[in-house]
Amino acid sequence: MADSRLAPLELTAHEQTTLQGWASRRSTAQGPALRARIVLECARGGSNLAVAARLGIARGTVTKWRARFLAARLDGLSDEPRPGVPRTITDAQVEQVVVMTLENAPKGETHWSKRQLAARIGISPNSVARIWKAFGLQPWKTETFKISPDPLLIDKIRDVVGLYLAQPANAVVFSVDEKPQIQALQRSAPVLPMMPGVPERRSFDYVRHGTVDLFAALDIATGTVVGKVTALHTADDFRDFLADLDAIVPTGLDVHVICDNLSAHKAPAVQRWIVAHPRFTLHFTPTYSAWLNQVERWFAELQRRCLERGEFCSVEQLTTALQDWIAVWNDNARPFVWKKTADQIIDRICHYCSRISGPAH
Template sequence: MPDPRLEPLVLSEDERRILENWVKRRSTAQGLALRARVVLACAQGGSNVAVAARLGVDRKTVTRWRARFLRERLDGLHDEPRPGVPRTITDAQVEEVIVRTLEEVPAGATHWSKRELARRVGISPTSVHRIWRSFGLQPHCTEDFKISPDPLLLDKIRDVVGLYLAPPANAAVFAVDEKPQIQALQRTAPVLPMIPGVPERRSRDYVRHGTIDLFAALNTATGKVIGKLSAQHRAVDFRDFLDDIDRQVTPGLDIHVICDNLSAHKAPVVQKWLLTHPRVQLHFTPTYSSWISQVERWFAELQRRCLDRGVFCSLDELTAALEEWIELWNATARPFKWTKTADQIIDRICRYCTRVSGPGH
């Protein structure tokens, strides 16, 4: 048998292209990329010692992969099957785990735990967990959904999404809502600050110093927010907030206000105000569809960044914190980007309806 150290290494065009792709692609395993570089360097000529010096690897590495390539070509560069413990879980057991998870529940419970299912199938809890993870099954997780019964659901979705994706010319579009009963909470013990290895800690109990309501109007084009704090959120308070929006919007622009179906938004006092302010037009979201209002996304940021971990010893402190948050937000405001079209949203609702109205429901 000829010495592989002396045998010339010649690549075909296809082999060279494949090896170069292995070297370039980031997804290629590090070991496979190194072997491809070794073979390409050997094809350029030179002894194993010279190739090892050029690549900065051990001479034995070059010798091994040159020989493997000459003997098996590209297949020789892949890892060989490694020895290990023989497989103990059969395909039938894997199928049983999946079928029981999807189609059955244990007696007296609403879903399987990995230990309960392991006892039933006769394998270890770790094996059940691996099977669940491989097939994307999460029996412990649940999600809520609500299909809107609004008879004008499709028309309202098209109306609101149309304002997001193709707003009218010479008009300002606002997503408006209230965040009621914001609590001024003071922890009964001082907050312990974060230190390396230990997160910030707060006491569970608290003292409440009152509540306040926040009206917010998010300009969907700029991301800026018009806010107003109020002790209540009655129809007259909503009307007064519409007055604030009207005063702050440039004269000559139409105003489109997206709001939910709260009775205060449709009260006679609001209707009378709209008659005297013809440039303002209300657009209503479908019932049970607060997710379609962009101001809810802003409320989520407010809750996460300002309120969840805030400590407020008085209602005045809470008021000052909310006003400061709105001011800082507006200083660097950026709009939320709406990407779903009305047809995409309606198609997804139809898929939900098909699933919940099928057999077994």
């Protein structure tokens, strides 16, 4: 009599398709994906030991699920009921937790706490927390948003994103903005350095020694940054910064500048300069859409890695720190990769608008 451990499993077309679908999923180490792969390998032939070697698992695991499949086919690959305390929370209570979290609030308050909701429904606070986690509900958390009212929203998104995804030939594209009012802050007491088990500690109060503004132009192709520290960020300062870019960019290349809708960017002095330098083209992001300007991502790195924990005793020291950090960045510059197309962004905005424009709003 042939050894059943060596004979390939015979699968129907339905079983083959179902098992391949399960095998493509992500699951735990002993989840349905692994069980499906075991059966599919057994269908290829070979002993339990050979299948275990191909999958890198124990032979006992292959033996178990081969036998389960032979006994009950696909149904044998599901988990059997496990012993334990019977379930005490009903489906109606789970639904009540979800509905009340989404549609109601305690009298005089803005949202439920787990203890308040647990007392109202008659279950434990931990049960409410588990239900919230299962349904992805976080009533204590909030985020802000702003839908741009720009009448040229779609055109501007397509214009800016088009520059990110397909840079024009014989041209340089800069993402430009200014970071105003950067403060030269000195803590009122010396910073206590980090030690094992103890983070760096600093006093909450500080002495301010003045402020500076930083103009930055991010080359989206290379990731390098041209920076200029100024006392203000007026239209004349922005015009002078454009002149600095003009001196840096090789002759013969067009220059595309992506910027926001700050009044200084559209002032007559800037417009006259642009007319006198036809190789420069300004591209404006939609109003309230700074997230579309890549240099904002660079400013976030500057804030996190240089300014947030910096200690500056004077404006001069702050200026030197900014210039040094830009130099270090440029030594290891990498461009930020933009992946979303204009259509994907517009579809996302349209979907969100449809959600907030229903009868409930």
